[in-house]
Amino acid sequence: MTLANRLRNIAVPFVFGVAFLAFWEGAVKFFKLKPYFLAPPSKIISNFFSNASRIWDAASVSGMNALVGLIAGTVFGVAMSFILSRFRFLNSLITPLAIALNAVPIFVLVAVLNNMYSITSEIPRRIMVSLVVYFIVLVNVAKGLTQVKTTHLEIMRSYAASDIEILRKVRVPNAVPYLFTALKISAPAAVITSFVSEYFGGSQNGLGSRITSNIANSKNAAAWAYVLGACLLGLVFYIVSVVLENVASRGGGATDNTNK
Amino acid sequence: MSAVHVAGVSKIFNQGTPKQVDALVDVNLTVEPGEFVSLIGPSGCGKSTLLRLIANLLEPTTGVVRVNEKTAAQSRLDQDYGMAFQQAGLFDWRSVAKNIELPLELKGWDKEKRAARAQEMLELVKLPEFADLMPWQLSGGMQQRIAIARALAAHPPLLLMDEPFGALDEMTREYMQGELLRICAETKTTVVFVTHSIPEAVYLSDRVVVMSPRPGRITEVIDVNLGENRSEDTRAADNFFAGITAVREALRGTHADHANAGAIRGVEDR
Ligand SMILES: Nc1ncnc2c1ncn2[C@@H]1O[C@H](COP(=O)(O)OP(=O)(O)O)[C@@H](O)[C@H]1O
Ligand SMILES: [Mg+2]
Numbered sequence: 001m002t003l004a005n006r007l008r009n010i011a012v013p014f015v016f017g018v019a020f021l022a023f024w025e026g027a028v029k030f031f032k033l034k035p036y037f038l039a040p041p042s043k044i045i046s047n048f049f050s051n052a053s054r055i056w057d058a059a060s061v062s063g064m065n066a067l068v069g070l071i072a073g074t075v076f077g078v079a080m081s082f083i084l085s086r087f088r089f090l091n092s093l094i095t096p097l098a099i100a101l102n103a104v105p106i107f108v109l110v111a112v113l114n115n116m117y118s119i120t121s122e123i124p125r126r127i128m129v130s131l132v133v134y135f136i137v138l139v140n141v142a143k144g145l146t147q148v149k150t151t152h153l154e155i156m157r158s159y160a161a162s163d164i165e166i167l168r169k170v171r172v173p174n175a176v177p178y179l180f181t182a183l184k185i186s187a188p189a190a191v192i193t194s195f196v197s198e199y200f201g202g203s204q205n206g207l208g209s210r211i212t213s214n215i216a217n218s219k220n221a222a223a224w225a226y227v228l229g230a231c232l233l234g235l236v237f238y239i240v241s242v243v244l245e246n247v248a249s250r251g252g253g254a255t256d257n258t259n260k
Numbered sequence: 261m262s263a264v265h266v267a268g269v270s271k272i273f274n275q276g277t278p279k280q281v282d283a284l285v286d287v288n289l290t291v292e293p294g295e296f297v298s299l300i301g302p303s304g305c306g307k308s309t310l311l312r313l314i315a316n317l318l319e320p321t322t323g324v325v326r327v328n329e330k331t332a333a334q335s336r337l338d339q340d341y342g343m344a345f346q347q348a349g350l351f352d353w354r355s356v357a358k359n360i361e362l363p364l365e366l367k368g369w370d371k372e373k374r375a376a377r378a379q380e381m382l383e384l385v386k387l388p389e390f391a392d393l394m395p396w397q398l399s400g401g402m403q404q405r406i407a408i409a410r411a412l413a414a415h416p417p418l419l420l421m422d423e424p425f426g427a428l429d430e431m432t433r434e435y436m437q438g439e440l441l442r443i444c445a446e447t448k449t450t451v452v453f454v455t456h457s458i459p460e461a462v463y464l465s466d467r468v469v470v471m472s473p474r475p476g477r478i479t480e481v482i483d484v485n486l487g488e489n490r491s492e493d494t495r496a497a498d499n500f501f502a503g504i505t506a507v508r509e510a511l512r513g514t515h516a517d518h519a520n521a522g523a524i525r526g527v528e529d530r
Pocket of ligand 2: 309
């Protein structure tokens with residue numbers, strides 16, 4: 001891609017965004033919309049900066065829940081996928097279940113989890129994020145460990161390779177791109193689950209709960225300022241996942257560290 | 261001393277079920293050390309099955325398979341053979357050199373020795389400066405040469421190949437045939453080579469084993485030794501065409517025995 005092309009790729013959405021904000025600002029002024037109905041962007045942005053430290057605190061809470069859940073879910077998901085790939089029977093039992101669970105909004109479980117822990121605990125939300133991430137990682141990594149080319153397996157068997165050697169030299173490297181795909185899907189899902197799980201009670205310290213409480217108090221501009229914070233946090237997780245994906249796909253796959 | 265000895269072998273898949281397939285019945289074949297033997301026949305006649313039995317990737321239903329005077333299982337454990345398939349089957353996450361080193365890693369060789377042998381093999385297949393490239397950076401013909409280098413890296417006495425040039429264009433294919441003959445002469449490797457191209461079988465082989473399907477079996481073995489110094493001129497020589505005619509006749513013959521079968525399907529006549 002040339003520099004001119006790249007600039008154009010950035011400039012077009014940027015100009016569109018600015019135009020959209022100008023239109024929003026103008027519409028609020030022109031129709032004299034009440035501030036509790038829809039705040040103008042200028043007010044939202046000034047609110048964002050005057051509340052920056054509080055928004056930062058709330059973002060840290062939601063972000064930490066998402067991060068802890070992402071890491072824990074990935075660790076357990078990878079561990080379980082190894083167990084599944086070892087036992088075909090378990091795999092045929094659990095994989096359809098995991099796929100089905102991915103299709104339903106399991107984050108409502110957080111309401112049940114909230115009852116099991118103290119009202120100020122962050123654990124239910126972190127468990128919830130872990131669960132969502134766990135199933136995504138499990139399904140993808142298990143696929144990577146089992147869907148290995150027949151030719152590769154026959155070549156390994158012709159070299160009298162043991163199951164462990166086949167695992168280390170074929171299955172694991174084959175699964176690495178699948179893990180990064182899972183992380184790319186999981187990172188935004190973790191943030192969203194972290195926000196949404198705040199709507200089911202517990203302490204009112206995260207971005208999700210701040211948005212609801214500000215709306216309840218008719219503080220439209222403040223609510224939008226927190227939404228802006230939520231967008232930025234989501235963007236951070238998304239960028240991290242895209243970077244991870246690029247690292248993974250560099251050189252057409254993972255690098256082999258199995259035999260140093 | 262024989263390189264491969266197959267005696268009274270049959271292979272029946274899904275025995276006793278409605279899906280039963282008599283892939284091979286009563287197959288006998290002996291390959292001498294240094295010999296180049298091709299297996300030819302229409303699709304489904306059991307060529308790949310016979311090769312996998314020799315490789316001990318499958319167990320025969322009856323009969324015995326011996327490789328290098330040992331059981332097939334023991335020779336697999338001893339890595340007495342290398343194998344190459346229609347798909348090069350290189351590992352995307354390994355560099356070209358690391359792909360060639362794989363069988364040596366599994367044998368427990370140390371790093372310096374592996375790297376030296378990989379370079380030696382790269383020179384053998386005439387791709388010496390490709391060590392650090394990744395497989396997807398190579399053309400199909402180059403990938404197949406790397407696969408051959410990998411199969412021969414541990415200097416096995418026997419090379420088993422299942423339609424290794426089947427996915428290549430005609431020009432590359434003829435070039436690879438010449439290269440394979442040169443490499444096998446240099447390394448004194450015995451080869452069992454599956455193909456469904458008559459000219460390929462005749463050009464490469466000391467003997468061509470003609471097979472026929474339903475049930476899979478050997479119907480004829482044809483001597484077509486074109487001599488040590490085969491070159492591109494050999495492809496225009498009379499004894500080359502004589503060999504092609506002989507193999508073609510043998511393939512027809514198998515079908516005449518089973519009159520209901522029409523044309524020889526799955527065999528390329530080019
Ligand atoms: N694993 C298997 N299970 C059942 N049938 C098989 C299996 N492998 C091969 N066959 C059958 O055995 C016959 C011979 O197959 P194959 O050796 O692959 O033939 P070729 O390589 O000559 O085309 C075919 O009818 C094929 O469908
Ligand atoms: Mg075949």
